[in-house]
Amino acid sequence: MDDVLLQMAGVGFSYPKQQPALQEIHIDLPIGSYLMITGPSGAGKTTLLRLMALALRPSVGEVRMMECAPWTLPYPKRAQMRQRIGFVFQDLRLIDHLTIMENVSLPLTLTRRLTKQVTAQVADLLEWVGLGEKLETRPLHLSDGEKQRVALARAVIARPVLLLADEPAGRLGQEYEHRAHQLLHVLHQNGTTIVHATHNTHVLRRHDGPVCSLKAGRMTWHRVA
Numbered sequence: 001m002d003d004v005l006l007q008m009a010g011v012g013f014s015y016p017k018q019q020p021a022l023q024e025i026h027i028d029l030p031i032g033s034y035l036m037i038t039g040p041s042g043a044g045k046t047t048l049l050r051l052m053a054l055a056l057r058p059s060v061g062e063v064r065m066m067e068c069a070p071w072t073l074p075y076p077k078r079a080q081m082r083q084r085i086g087f088v089f090q091d092l093r094l095i096d097h098l099t100i101m102e103n104v105s106l107p108l109t110l111t112r113r114l115t116k117q118v119t120a121q122v123a124d125l126l127e128w129v130g131l132g133e134k135l136e137t138r139p140l141h142l143s144d145g146e147k148q149r150v151a152l153a154r155a156v157i158a159r160p161v162l163l164l165a166d167e168p169a170g171r172l173g174q175e176y177e178h179r180a181h182q183l184l185h186v187l188h189q190n191g192t193t194i195v196h197a198t199h200n201t202h203v204l205r206r207h208d209g210p211v212c213s214l215k216a217g218r219m220t221w222h223r224v225a
Contacts (some may be wrong), residue, residue: 005031005162006052011061013047021047023218027059030193034188036195036207039214041146044121045197046090048214049164052195054082056081066161083107086160088168094139097196100126100150107158121173129179152180154189162188165196 004014005050006029014020020064022044029035037045050056054180070078083169086107094103104122126132139147152168168180181203188194204211213220 003030004028005033005066007062007064009062009064011051011058011063012049013056014122015043019104022214022216023052025051025219027212032188032191032193034196034207034209036204036209036211037195037214038199038204038211043214044217045214046166049087049166049195049197052162053087053164054078055087070072070184083158084161084193086155086163087156087215088152088156088163088165090166090190092147094147094150096139096155099136099138100131101141103150105156120159121172122153125157126150129153129183143174151155152183157181157185159190160192163192163194165194167198167200168196 006027008027011022011025012020013022019098025048026036037048039045047056051058054065057071065081066084068081070081073081087206092158094100095106098106101119101122104126105119106116108122123132123135126135131146131149131153134142134146139150142150148168152165155163155168157163165184168184184194184196185196196203211222213222
């Protein structure tokens with residue numbers, strides 16, 4: 001299946017001494033697709049995204065990424081694969097001792113792609129999300145909404161093959177929520193495969209692609225009317 005970026009076959013995951021967080025997950029994610037994931041708190045959305053990001057190894061079943069079985073690869077090769085995945089974490093995970101310019105540049109620093117031209121691109125992106133005057137500010141001095149804009153910019157700056165977004169606009173005001181969704185739309189139009197977890201019913205209603213609903217760790221598929 002050359003057009004499939006990510007496959008999950010019979011995947012389940014259990015945290016130690018807990019009931020299974022996910023059971024019998026089956027996904028074929030085509031290249032260039034846009035998948036929405038919804039469900040109540042505790043349904044397993046974040047766990048599913050972390051499995052897709054290769055941050056968790058499934059307890060059962062198989063994950064395949066880019067025609068490879070990543071958990072059979074040596075760690076350096078799996079790490080290279082993860083560098084092609086962008087992740088907007090719900091808990092943001094900014095590095096407090098770095099400026100927002102350094103936080104957003106971090107994915108490019110890890111791949112040794114940081115040049116003056118790239119630095120200018122980072123500054124342009126931060127300007128676009130309304131933080132152009134705070135390039136040297138550290139996360140501790142930002143509002144929650146500003147931190148979320150930094151996290152989104154960091155996730156997309158390297159133009160990932162796969163972008164995983166866990167409530168990427170949950171803390172934003174209306175103006176920047178619109179910009180966040182516009183940015184995801186532009187990335188998708190340029191070929192990025194996107195998996196977007198959200199509770200936002202307005203976002204779900206505007207989506208005309210597949211939707212995966214999770215409840216108690218089990219999934220169903222539907223399209224929003």
